[in-house]
Amino acid sequence: MSLERPNDPVTAEVVRHALIALAEEMTINLARTAHSTIVYEVQDFATGILDAQARLVAQAPGGLPLFVGDLDAAVKDGLALFGADGFQPGDVVLTNHTGTCGQHLNNIVVYTPAFHEGRLIGFPVTRAHWPDVGGKLAGGFLTDAVSSFEEGIQFRSLKIYKAGQPDAELLRLIRHNVRLPEISFGDLRAQIAACRLAERRLAELHRKYGGARVEAAVAASWDHAERIVRQALGNYREGSYQAESFLDDDGVDLGRPIRIHARVTIADRAMTVDFTGMNAQVRGPINSGMAAGISAARLALKYLCAPELPPNEGCFRPLQVILPPGTLISAEEPAAMSWWQTPILTVIDTVLKAVSEAAPERIPAAHYSDISCMLLTGRDARSGRAFTNIEPTAGGWGARPHGDGPSATYTIGHGDTFNIPVEVLETRFPLHVERYGLRRDSGGPGRWRGGLGLERIYRMAGNGLFNGLSERSVCPPWGLAGGAAGRSGEIVLARVGHRPRRYHKVTGLGLKAGDLFTFRTGGGGGYGDPLEREPERVRLDVAQGHVSRRQARQAYGVVLRRNGEVDAEATAALRAARQAALAGGG
Numbered sequence: 023m024s025l026e027r028p029n030d031p032v033t034a035e036v037v038r039h040a041l042i043a044l045a046e047e048m049t050i051n052l053a054r055t056a057h058s059t060i061v062y063e064v065q066d067f068a069t070g071i072l073d074a075q076a077r078l079v080a081q082a083p084g085g086l087p088l089f090v091g092d093l094d095a096a097v098k099d100g101l102a103l104f105g106a107d108g109f110q111p112g113d114v115v116l117t118n119h120t121g122t123c124g125q126h127l128n129n130i131v132v133y134t135p136a137f138h139e140g141r142l143i144g145f146p147v148t149r150a151h152w153p154d155v156g157g158k159l160a161g162g163f164l165t166d167a168v169s170s171f172e173e174g175i176q177f178r179s180l181k182i183y184k185a186g187q188p189d190a191e192l193l194r195l196i197r198h199n200v201r202l203p204e205i206s207f208g209d210l211r212a213q214i215a216a217c218r219l220a221e222r223r224l225a226e227l228h229r230k231y232g233g234a235r236v237e238a239a240v241a242a243s244w245d246h247a248e249r250i251v252r253q254a255l256g257n258y259r260e261g262s263y264q265a266e267s268f269l270d271d272d273g274v275d276l277g278r279p280i281r282i283h284a285r286v287t288i289a290d291r292a293m294t295v296d297f298t299g300m301n302a303q304v305r306g307p308i309n310s311g312m313a314a315g316i317s318a319a320r321l322a323l324k325y326l327c328a329p330e331l332p333p334n335e336g337c338f339r340p341l342q343v344i345l346p347p348g349t350l351i352s353a354e355e356p357a358a359m360s361w362w363q364t365p366i367l368t369v370i371d372t373v374l375k376a377v378s379e380a381a382p383e384r385i386p387a388a389h390y391s392d393i394s395c396m397l398l399t400g401r402d403a404r405s406g407r408a409f410t411n412i413e414p415t416a417g418g419w420g421a422r423p424h425g426d427g428p429s430a431t432y433t434i435g436h437g438d439t440f441n442i443p444v445e446v447l448e449t450r451f452p453l454h455v456e457r458y459g460l461r462r463d464s465g466g467p468g469r470w471r472g473g474l475g476l477e478r479i480y481r482m483a484g485n486g487l488f489n490g491l492s493e494r495s496v497c498p499p500w501g502l503a504g505g506a507a508g509r510s511g512e513i514v515l516a517r518v519g520h521r522p523r524r525y526h527k528v529t530g531l532g533l534k535a536g537d538l539f540t541f542r543t544g545g546g547g548g549y550g551d552p553l554e555r556e557p558e559r560v561r562l563d564v565a566q567g568h569v570s571r572r573q574a575r576q577a578y579g580v581v582l583r584r585n586g587e588v589d590a591e592a593t594a595a596l597r598a599a600r601q602a603a604l605a606g607g608g
Contacts, residue, residue: 053065063441067085069220070147074143077335078333088435099117109135109142111135114134116130116132116182117130122311122313124310125314125363127157130210131147143228165529166529169358173358253291263287267368268280282368284300286373293323295344303352303354315352320338325434371499387421387427390545392544395491411447416475418499419472419473423550426473427470427549429465430476458477458478470549471569473546490528492512501548507548513541515531516539560574560580579593
């Protein structure tokens with residue numbers, strides 16, 4: 023089929039936006055028809071359209087950014103196994119294979135082949151987080167797993183529907199290996215329905231404009247995206263830059279820090295990200311696979327160059343990724359991957375940190391980089407039904423070169439996902455939310471303050487098991503240009519009659535009615551010298567409860583009177599003394 027550019031650029035734009043709208047319609051229908059709160063409330067999923075060679079045509083902007091650059095891996099595996107001629111109308115393929123997708127097993131990819139006049143024209147694809155896929159504990163997110171076999175059942179490119187007919191045996195196998203089959207199969211049907219909708223819309227688009235014009239419009243959109251990214255790369259000073267950071271440990275070999283390293287080279291309006299210095303894969307479950315590691319570099323490029331551009335294949339043409347096998351983000355089977363996103367988030371931040379040398383006026387300080395996910399499972403005594411609640415918690419982003427960092431915002435990889443409303447939580451699960459608010463003093467001090475993390479306190483109304491992780495206590499979210507680090511997150515359990523206990527990684531922690539457990543998420547790093555922050559801004563921070571009087575004095579050198587107003591003379595004297603001490607090395 024000819025890939026010549028269409029003569030009419032207006033038609034090309036209409037087709038391009040029709041494909042994006044198609045992916046968005048998939049998103050709306052999936053969220054509307056799914057059964058689990060992690061899908062229909064949090065919207066932990068992605069939808070997209072790939073061409074017949076598994077190249078990204080369009081992806082809905084509302085999905086997880088973490089899924090932007092790797093939907094192709096799942097479909098390429100199917101093409102390798104079945105061949106381009108091995109698909110029929112009505113097929114449905116399901117996969118969560120760690121060796122293919124490089125993520126935890128709960129992230130289930132469902133895709134279908136789309137045809138027009140008997141010719142394969144593409145693949146509508148969905149990925150959604152299922153609340154359970156088996157494994158030794160409900161819901162996954164194990165912090166102590168040492169292989170994927172402990173984490174759940176794997177499906178590698180299985181045709182659960184063949185030519186429109188369900189494979190009853192495969193579906194029975196799945197049903198009896200997940201703890202919440204009613205909810206999981208409800209999500210599965212929602213994913214299939216979203217793909218079927220896209221099949222119809224793609225066929226309609228091809229009937230209206232013809233296959234050649236649609237394909238030419240897609241090729242033109244790739245070229246357009248590539249030009250935008252290359253032009254944006256021209257805003258960064260050419261050179262080679264590197265940065266490193268650390269994770270606390272892998273959850274199994276406790277206290278052994280894990281190195282994150284990235285070298286970024288910018289030259290000739292192209293970018294190379296070299297992960298050769300990355301930590302080797304680890305025993306614990308914070309590994310990611312090759313597809314996820316490449317996606318991290320793609321997502322970093324997109325944040326740097328084209329955050330507003332709908333993603334497609336052309337966005338990533340200017341990028342080369344050097345990623346040897348067997349690293350923390352290219353782990354090989356059967357590596358455990360329950361917390362696969364944990365290193366990916368810090369990897370993206372570390373790439374940005376490296377690039378800050380090329381354009382310090384464009385790069386923010388580090389963000390909290392940790393979803394601090396709460397997973398609670400058990401059986402609700404009120405209904406007698408098993409439950410699994412999975413929800414991430416937002417935190418603080420790094421201060422920018424020209425402004426404070428956003429507070430209570432999901433990670434750089436989670437984008438437009440949402441929290442679960444308190445009313446839904448308390449209705450669906452045996453718990454009550456005692457407090458939900460910003461965490462004072464969590465943002466890193468600086469001329470521009472880092473965003474604040476959250477504090478969310480739950481009181482158990484029944485029994486349950488808890489899995490959770492809070493990272494970056496050893497290497498907190500760093501500041502830039504003299505800004506201080508933000509505070510790390512923590513998990514605190516207070517049992518009735520016992521002193522509170524703090525955790526960073528825990529699996530299978532038994533909870534009883536009356537227990538209080540608290541999530542405190544990290545804040546973003548600060549930007550610039552805290553002693554240069556306008557005293558009036560510090561006063562407002564204190565008045566709004568974002569900064570304590572103690573931190574105002576100790577970190578910012580601002581003295582407040584009893585009535586809350588700035589004592590200008592005392593502030594000037596304190597700051598002068600601090601600056602003199604710093605100049606003298608004291």
